[in-house]
Amino acid sequence: MISSFVPGLIMIITSFLLPTIPQYFRHPAMLLSVGLSALSLFNGYGTFLEWDILGLNLILYQSDSLTLPFAIIFHIAAILVIIFSWHSKNLMEHMATLAYAGSAIGALHAGDFFSLFIWWEATALTSVFIVFAGNTNVAKDAAMRYLIIQVSSGVLLLIGACLMLYQTGNHNLAVLDLKTNFGIFIFIAFGIKAAFPLLNGWLQDSYPESSVTGTVALSAFTTKLAIYALARTFPGTDSLIWIGAIMTAFPVFFAVIENDLRRVLSFSLNNQLGFMVVGIGIGTELSLNGTVAHAFVHIIYKALLFMSMGAVLYRAGTTKASELGGLYKYMPFTTIFCIIGAMSISAFPLFSGFVAKSLIMSSLGGMGMVLIYFILFFASAGVLEHSGIKIPYFAFFAHERKNKVKEAPINMLIAMGIAAFLCIAIGVFPKYLYQILPYAVEYQPYTLDHVISQLQLLVFAIIAFLFLVKFKLYPSEIRSTVLNSDWFYRKMLPGIGKPLFKKIGLLTDSLYKNLGLSFKQVLSKSYKFSNLSYIKVTTPSFAGTILISILFIMLVIVLV
Numbered sequence: 001m002i003s004s005f006v007p008g009l010i011m012i013i014t015s016f017l018l019p020t021i022p023q024y025f026r027h028p029a030m031l032l033s034v035g036l037s038a039l040s041l042f043n044g045y046g047t048f049l050e051w052d053i054l055g056l057n058l059i060l061y062q063s064d065s066l067t068l069p070f071a072i073i074f075h076i077a078a079i080l081v082i083i084f085s086w087h088s089k090n091l092m093e094h095m096a097t098l099a100y101a102g103s104a105i106g107a108l109h110a111g112d113f114f115s116l117f118i119w120w121e122a123t124a125l126t127s128v129f130i131v132f133a134g135n136t137n138v139a140k141d142a143a144m145r146y147l148i149i150q151v152s153s154g155v156l157l158l159i160g161a162c163l164m165l166y167q168t169g170n171h172n173l174a175v176l177d178l179k180t181n182f183g184i185f186i187f188i189a190f191g192i193k194a195a196f197p198l199l200n201g202w203l204q205d206s207y208p209e210s211s212v213t214g215t216v217a218l219s220a221f222t223t224k225l226a227i228y229a230l231a232r233t234f235p236g237t238d239s240l241i242w243i244g245a246i247m248t249a250f251p252v253f254f255a256v257i258e259n260d261l262r263r264v265l266s267f268s269l270n271n272q273l274g275f276m277v278v279g280i281g282i283g284t285e286l287s288l289n290g291t292v293a294h295a296f297v298h299i300i301y302k303a304l305l306f307m308s309m310g311a312v313l314y315r316a317g318t319t320k321a322s323e324l325g326g327l328y329k330y331m332p333f334t335t336i337f338c339i340i341g342a343m344s345i346s347a348f349p350l351f352s353g354f355v356a357k358s359l360i361m362s363s364l365g366g367m368g369m370v371l372i373y374f375i376l377f378f379a380s381a382g383v384l385e386h387s388g389i390k391i392p393y394f395a396f397f398a399h400e401r402k403n404k405v406k407e408a409p410i411n412m413l414i415a416m417g418i419a420a421f422l423c424i425a426i427g428v429f430p431k432y433l434y435q436i437l438p439y440a441v442e443y444q445p446y447t448l449d450h451v452i453s454q455l456q457l458l459v460f461a462i463i464a465f466l467f468l469v470k471f472k473l474y475p476s477e478i479r480s481t482v483l484n485s486d487w488f489y490r491k492m493l494p495g496i497g498k499p500l501f502k503k504i505g506l507l508t509d510s511l512y513k514n515l516g517l518s519f520k521q522v523l524s525k526s527y528k529f530s531n532l533s534y535i536k537v538t539t540p541s542f543a544g545t546i547l548i549s550i551l552f553i554m555l556v557i558v559l560v
Contacts, residue, residue, distance in 0.1 A: 005040065007105050007108075009102065014098060015099040018030075018098070026094060027082055027085075031083075034079055037075065041071055044063070047059060060110065061109045062111040066438045067109060070224065071105060072296075072436065074101065076299075076300070076422075077220035077221070078101040081213065081415075084411065085411075086409075087412070092129060097130060097217045101221060104119070104123050106122070112172045113172075120154045120193075121151065124151055125147075127221075128143050134214065135211070136209065139210065143206065145202065150222075153189045153192040160183070160189060161186070164186075167182065175235065187237075190230050190234070193222055193225065193226035194277065195226075207219065207262070208262035212313050213310060215262060215309075219265075220299050234280065240280050241281035244278030244279075246274070247274025248275055248379035251274075252383075255268055255382070255387070260319055262306070262309050265306055268383060268386060268387040272383070276291045278376065279291030282369075287359070301351075301353060301419070304338075304340065304341035304344070305345065307415060307419065308334050311408035316405050325398040325400065326396070326398075327395060327405065330401075333407060333417075334412075341419070342391055347383075349454060350427045352423045355445045360376075384462070385461055
């Protein structure tokens with residue numbers, strides 16, 4: 001029965017069956033699995049599936065007013081990704097994408113920390129194959145770093161869950177605080193996936209290196225699952241207000257000077273997460289509604305922007321601002337869809353971003369947090385500059401393009417068209433979005449003062465951009481990659497670690513060689529073999545040395 005079937009599980013099962021399905025029927029089968037999973041949305045609220053194992057009561061399927069809007073938008077995002085990837089024949093990526101979306105949906109419905117951990121790690125293990133599908137050496141390196149960081153998040157979550165069970169005898173999802181050690185572990189685990197400051201490098205490192213369609217899928221689920229988890233367990237945590245404020249502001253500076261437009265969107269994604277984190281930190285019904293609404297619309301317009309850049313990458317072969325321009329002549333529909341996404345993320349009136357972000361800004365005003373309000377106000381201007389203007393301007397208008405390209409494939413245009421329609425429909429009719437939010441909403445975003453203040457911000461930001469471009473003061477597009485916190489493990493650690501491991505390798509090689517010669521001498525004396533040439537002394541490889549060293553350390557730890 002549907003009521004006792006974990007949402008998303010049918011998508012995971014289908015992903016494993018994809019190799020047995022003829023190619024022409026794979027995408028319809030993927031859509032069907034999403035549709036079957038979406039039937040669970042009609043089950044209403046309650047606990048539908050539990051499992052007692054090893055003395056633990058795992059709540060595998062529960063739903064409430066916070067779960068519903070995330071479940072709806074995750075299913076919509078899965079549909080958009082499947083349609084957008086219809087042209088692709090990459091079976092591994094299709095399997096990983098469907099299982100990834102199913103795992104994220106399953107995580108939403110977990111009712112305890114151990115069930116959440118299972119799905120938490122499932123999203124990590126499935127999404128890493130999407131990064132691998134970028135099929136470049138850079139993508140493969142980024143995938144390994146991504147996997148280490150995501151699995152580390154899961155380990156911290158598991159430690160927190162075990163400590164919570166040991167200290168309280170309870171492991172169900174509940175509101176936590178930072179006064180307990182298990183609360184801190186769980187908070188950091190969620191913070192890694194939510195891309196907190198200094199924990200965010202994995203996002204800009206991995207997302208832009210994925211494939212044309214893979215980045216769209218990645219942008220929808222991982223970080224928004226973390227936002228859901230924070231809203232579930234840490235609402236009203238004051239430190240989140242400042243963490244979120246920093247998240248909104250600092251990516252702006254990186255996005256301005258970044259050349260790769262998909263990396264610009266990755267920095268922008270980090271910025272938008274900050275607004276949601278602030279809403280969770282405030283913890284009022286209005287701010288939590290704002291967080292959920294913002295997550296809902298953000299998944300759509302960010303997917304639209306990533307899809308438009310994916311279409312550009314598919315046709316032009318690059319998303320470097322220094323190598324693009326003039327595409328509006330050859331990709332007019334993609335240009336229009338990109339502009340709609342840009343206007344949505346910039347919170348233009350009558351677009352989805354306006355009706356969602358205003359809930360968070362209004363909740364700030366009601367709390368008297370003037371400084372935080374102005375930080376978010378500044379960040380809003382930055383969003384317009386780097387995602388609202390820079391993305392469409394440099395991709396489609398900045399330079400004259402000599403080489404002609406084709407418009408995006410029809411399946412890409414359909415997916416972008418659906419997302420663009422939703423961006424406008426939600427902006428024009430926000431009441432339908434407000435109806436599915438966790439708390440009752442009596443809010444009118446289209447007040448005269450709010451519309452005028454937002455238009456003033458947008459107009460001044462546009463004028464500032466035009467002024468900087470006109471007088472050549474805007475940072476020029478430079479062929480470079482901008483690193484932020486990922487510098488520590490992409491540059492610093494290898495710089496220290498490689499020479500250190502090289503010396504360890506030389507020492508262990510010497511040790512193995514000496515041990516091998518001694519062994520040969522012992523055999524010669526004991527058995528008086530005249531010829532032991534068949535006993536070879538080999539020097540272990542560097543990788544083998546490291547592996548043996550790690551195993552030895554683990555053995556010592558176990559014995560101790």
